[in-house]
Amino acid sequence: MNNNNKIINDIDAIPSLVQSKRQIDRYNLDVDAQAILVASRLMAAGAKLGHASEIHFSKFGLSTGRYRLLADLEDNEGEELPSQLAEHLGITRATVTGLIDNLERDGLVSRRSSSDDGRQRSVILTEEGAKKLREMAPEHFARLEAMVGLLNIEERSVFLDLLGRVTQGISALTGELGSKPKENISNE
Amino acid sequence: MNNNNKIINDIDAIPSLVQSKRQIDRYNLDVDAQAILVASRLMAAGAKLGHASEIHFSKFGLSTGRYRLLADLEDNEGEELPSQLAEHLGITRATVTGLIDNLERDGLVSRRSSSDDGRQRSVILTEEGAKKLREMAPEHFARLEAMVGLLNIEERSVFLDLLGRVTQGISALTGELGSKPKENISNE
């Protein structure tokens, strides 16, 4: 009886403050250990959530990406262009093609060529796809709600505020070093 | 001049409260829209952070997974068994094998067979691997610190507390429905 999924439980290995301090000390860096801890914890939480999300959706025969595509389709009267889906979901058109292939194979969406523009092939939510969303909605939303159940209403507001600011700060990872994150007004 | 990477910027499409409400209303569900919003925002933030993290590490010729493996090795005197790495990083041994293959090809780690137990092949951080970590540390930690720069010290503490509780709640996605993680302070 070999137990292959011990690992799953160990994702709970949460980064500690001493760990952060040790890393900083090793190279004599002038950074705040608490700040590093926040960043590390958020990364760990994001990974854990992504992983849990895949397990959750797999119970309905979907993946996170396929569910998001279906939900976006539902939010747009059941019909969209692949390029619109890519934009809404923040993934490339190539990835959308793959997800559609997969969903079409399962009968949850279908493709239709446009007469307007011969290059376009819009994606349509089938009745079976709509049924899938309908069936999973109660459990799906109940679980999402339960996820934040340890926070009361006020705490959720505070969390939303703080998370929003940290999310803005994510650009510091990829942007120019020393440039403050831009305000939330999109400008370019 | 075709612009293939417009998508990147659109990952900023943040879930809104009206969106959450619309989804809930569609199926007449009895869940709190704000709770769903928190969950959706956290998922979006996690995905965005994961993506930014890959871009960040790719500037040093690494990926998030390869960096984490190297860092864990450094935290353990530069030598570990693949199974220990898998446990520490929360990934499977199969994935560790792939990461090691990759890192070994780049000369950042090497493998050594054990004389104790013929099945084991420990992983060693090479001088080149250590050098890589040393070189990237200042920029890496500076960027992590900058990421949470929009939060003051008190706010970071609050965020850490709230994030910790939400992280506990993630098990609600995969665990038994109706089993609360601990006690539920909220009232609805």
Add this chain to the structure above:
DNA sequence: TAAATATAATTAGGAACCTAACTATATGAG
């Protein structure tokens, strides 16, 4: 001691993501 079982690492094959290159169709400049 021999056979059954457990364990360490790897290999094989799949899914979701990516970038780059390709095909077909549309559009715009001479």
Add this chain to the structure above:
DNA sequence: CTCATATAGTTAGGTTCCTAATTATATTTA
């Protein structure tokens, strides 16, 4: 009208993760 260019979607090939099966080595049991 024609040719260059832009755009929509797909295909090809890469990476990181996964699960399941495989190989080799230990360990336990009968």
